[in-house]
Amino acid sequence: MNFASDNAYGAWPEIIAAIGEAAMGPAPSYGDDALTARVRERLSQLFERDLVVHPVISGTAANALALATLVPPHGAIFCHAESHIAVDECGAPEFFTHGAKLVGIEGWNGKVDAAGLNHALAHFLPGFVHHVQPAALSLTQATELGTVYTPGEIAALSGVARDHGMKVHMDGARFANALAHLACTPAELTWKAGVDALSFGATKNGALGAEAVIFFHHDDVKDFEYRRKKAGHLVSKMRFVSAQLDAYLTGERWIRHAERANALARRLADGLAAIPGVEIAHAVEANAVFVRLPEATVSRLRSRGAVFYDWGPPAEGRTLIRLVTSFATPEQHVDSFIKLAADG
Amino acid sequence: MNFASDNAYGAWPEIIAAIGEAAMGPAPSYGDDALTARVRERLSQLFERDLVVHPVISGTAANALALATLVPPHGAIFCHAESHIAVDECGAPEFFTHGAKLVGIEGWNGKVDAAGLNHALAHFLPGFVHHVQPAALSLTQATELGTVYTPGEIAALSGVARDHGMKVHMDGARFANALAHLACTPAELTWKAGVDALSFGATKNGALGAEAVIFFHHDDVKDFEYRRKKAGHLVSKMRFVSAQLDAYLTGERWIRHAERANALARRLADGLAAIPGVEIAHAVEANAVFVRLPEATVSRLRSRGAVFYDWGPPAEGRTLIRLVTSFATPEQHVDSFIKLAADG
């Protein structure tokens, strides 16, 4: 019963097979291969736009490289106070941007809200050399708390960003889960709503380690390729990263897998919510459930082999825990977990 | 006929199979998995020493992270003027070290020599705050010119480094090829000869993208793990990098593959050397051949589909080219290349 993270699960057989196929014979190195070109085509089609794609091998690399390309060293990056770039990347954005500043914005359900963003922006005087200058807004989709921005919410926030001369980045480590939750197209969720750059994640949804940095406007790409090389993220046998993305994007598998993960989270939430004394903390819109359980229940679940993270220290006899489902989480683990939680 | 680089070839079937096996079920993320632990054991056995191992996905990352761990921002890194870290990493070491300086040393056959090193060191006054301070010597094994340092040569250079308070790093992107050339143990080629940290490469010899940063002394590791994370090089599904290294290190395959590549280079060199007007430029000790051919021959080879790099502009009617062989280069390509070159 592993609910620690979606990255605790392995990889799709189709992706393994694609890697095996890609292993045959010679191919140009460093991304000049046919598979990388095909990934570019697939993503251009998917997003209905001529875009720039660069594969990398981790979400932190994708975020930090995209942000460093958009933001000068004297820039400010606005993001949710609990976002991955703010909390879980050990200062990678600060390193890659050479010292830009992340401005954490509080907001309900893990989402930046426009009022909070405007409030924060009021502290930065444009052109005042003592202040870092607003340069980018970064949104996490789905959020770290398992919620999802609607296209309308994104457009509203992008509008604020645009008014302040900022670019908009989306950390889409769980982009598939967000898309699976909404009835909209990838384009509607990104550039049509004002997003300039996307960290398109495949790892958490079943790749080995493959993310695509997507720029929707050629002018924004600038020196990205030099930054990637200089950061040791231009891999020689790029075809093996691209093979993952190519298999990932073949057909609708990636959405089906994300739907499955989301459905399991929903099922988990519904099952747990029915137990007295249990409280679902945030809207369950993607593949994560944040739930408050009695401390005793939490201990019992752990003693029976369930793996998950506490989300802060216990308070008033209860602990907030995070449960993440994935493309490969066994359905019976969800049911067993609910049963064990209920048998308190 | 692809002789562009050993990274132009794919991956061993055994490595693909290992990845497939690793894909099943959940596992701890970020290197806390059983495969990563096994790689650590295998390398400790191989190097006859309790050592620290951290897998990464590219040679540039391995080098830059190892060097940044050993060298302060005000440090100097001494290396061959044509080494990979000096020439082919777009300043990654400077970025990761936050502005240390690489000091390129000329030396015959791509090797740093002790006299050149001592001469360069004389320009840096110890404790003089205006000068960057000697902090590391980095040796490439096998070198960029296809030659190999003997354990004695390494020990002599390490001695100079030690006398100046410097650490010794080895860029072992082609460590297997160097080892295959010499009759010695991995330990003799590294820590017994004074090497402190090794970028142990597997990618060029048949992995998808897997290198191990090895520290032979626990005291040197310091904040390596934070640096790796901050640089986006701590991958979540580490087991897939470790699975490659684990399969790579099973049995003696990795040495056999390197021997094969070396033998093909030898065969290529011997065949070419027999052609009038052809000159082998450097000793052929690993899997690369540097050879001067008439310009017309170079053009003909390219027109017949041979892929390789020029190593500088033509001079006096001849062009110096680099030919790299790999674990998977077809033997008949070597023979065809020689034949084509001879039919001038």
Add this chain to the structure above:
Amino acid sequence: MNFASDNAYGAWPEIIAAIGEAAMGPAPSYGDDALTARVRERLSQLFERDLVVHPVISGTAANALALATLVPPHGAIFCHAESHIAVDECGAPEFFTHGAKLVGIEGWNGKVDAAGLNHALAHFLPGFVHHVQPAALSLTQATELGTVYTPGEIAALSGVARDHGMKVHMDGARFANALAHLACTPAELTWKAGVDALSFGATKNGALGAEAVIFFHHDDVKDFEYRRKKAGHLVSKMRFVSAQLDAYLTGERWIRHAERANALARRLADGLAAIPGVEIAHAVEANAVFVRLPEATVSRLRSRGAVFYDWGPPAEGRTLIRLVTSFATPEQHVDSFIKLAADG
């Protein structure tokens, strides 16, 4: 009527004279001169301790260099959300530390409080590689809001810092004003209360541009001198910076000047507080007054030549403004300002 900042005023005649004297004849460069040695002695006596002193020319340089010496790139620096290092240095600490993270803590009257600090610290798991690691607490003395930490408050906060393995830095750009407010010694206000490093400011209180970075423990100094050089802050004719500090520290002038500035702020606050509709926003303990005035009053004051900063946008018909007094602010300007504000 210039209340914009204490740095809007010039310099003491004694400091100018000292520079003139220092200009004669040759002297060793880069801090090996007699004046720099004397500053070291003076400060050691003043702080009753053998300490390390390095003069620099700006407060931002002093803070950023001190913090970069104490904090690794993967470190977190805790400070008040409105502190100078967080808000007014354009990300200098992030640049000098190579990407450490500043964690802003809210706190009444511009002071970090222990509860807020403990709350913030709870979010950082020790040794968890995804999180930046608590490395330093930075306190501003006097604060940006014109308040002053007592030795007891500093000791309490230092205790929390110590419990989490953090160093304590004090931004003392207005150290003189803080000391003038309190009945204690420089030692009691710093190392006896747990402070490890101090940016000792002289510029705002009457030097041209001279600050001393003080480390109270030799072990903390590490590579400070290389960092200063690498940042272009090791000036060749150091004697001219040291001459300022030497004159500044001669006798009790520096405290007398700070007392004068504080008294003028007190007088300004008292005069303004007596006007109906006027509200003093923070305790007036040093040389700054934060006061809410009707918008019309603010406009009238400006139209009559008063110079000062708004501290945020108007709200409910009133504007919060900041008034800073200095060693050289004419007394009659204070009285004129009060009179003008009252005649609304």
Add this chain to the structure above:
Amino acid sequence: MNFASDNAYGAWPEIIAAIGEAAMGPAPSYGDDALTARVRERLSQLFERDLVVHPVISGTAANALALATLVPPHGAIFCHAESHIAVDECGAPEFFTHGAKLVGIEGWNGKVDAAGLNHALAHFLPGFVHHVQPAALSLTQATELGTVYTPGEIAALSGVARDHGMKVHMDGARFANALAHLACTPAELTWKAGVDALSFGATKNGALGAEAVIFFHHDDVKDFEYRRKKAGHLVSKMRFVSAQLDAYLTGERWIRHAERANALARRLADGLAAIPGVEIAHAVEANAVFVRLPEATVSRLRSRGAVFYDWGPPAEGRTLIRLVTSFATPEQHVDSFIKLAADG
């Protein structure tokens, strides 16, 4: 007898007086003052061009900030192998540029020559992501070896730079000495010869610590001001730096002082050259003399109080030493030095 460096001498009385005058009354901070504006005007007139000027307090800061503004992190800076930026700034350019690479070019008499530059440039493939990309040529005027580039030499080198898309920076720490040697205008020595940015030094020729970063083209200035602030080099009481530059540029004093220093160097060289066994190593065109003396002579001179630097270890019984003269070096010290050297 101090010939250690021109920065071993103090400051002009006129500069001290100007600082005293600038100390009166309030003035806008951070460069918005009248003196800074006047310096801008003076330099625009001097260089016959509308230019951008930003004062800083050290030559290393001027160089590193100018270069970081012109060069991206993946850029290469070409300079003489013995230039100040390459050897004596502890890697400041690498730090400020976030990891660009300095490429040292050998060249006779301390000057980059066009052939050496072209040879070095041939190693960098344009657009090849593995190579840092040629971004700037930096020339030192006068050079570290006391020689001076002619306008023609500068124009030739700038032409090569321009052909490779590079900007041209001039380290003019001793610009006055170079100008004093040549019969040309400041404009002819800089932008008319293709120089884009100049570190205009005043410190070595008699200021306390004042250099002006000059950009001859507005488009090149980009984010300079944010970089200066972020590096702690935007001083609050800028008027005191500008007052130095203003007094420095009043009338022709700055040229007269440089001429005096140059003449003393010439006199020193002529006197020494007449002594048997003494060899002048480089052309004496500015205010430095590089001379080979018998080891015994060097010892005797030191024992009699002469202060100077050795320029490398002794060879064949002689030592190469550097003697620098300044605006304030007493004439009789020059004569005494010659006399002492001759009495061997």
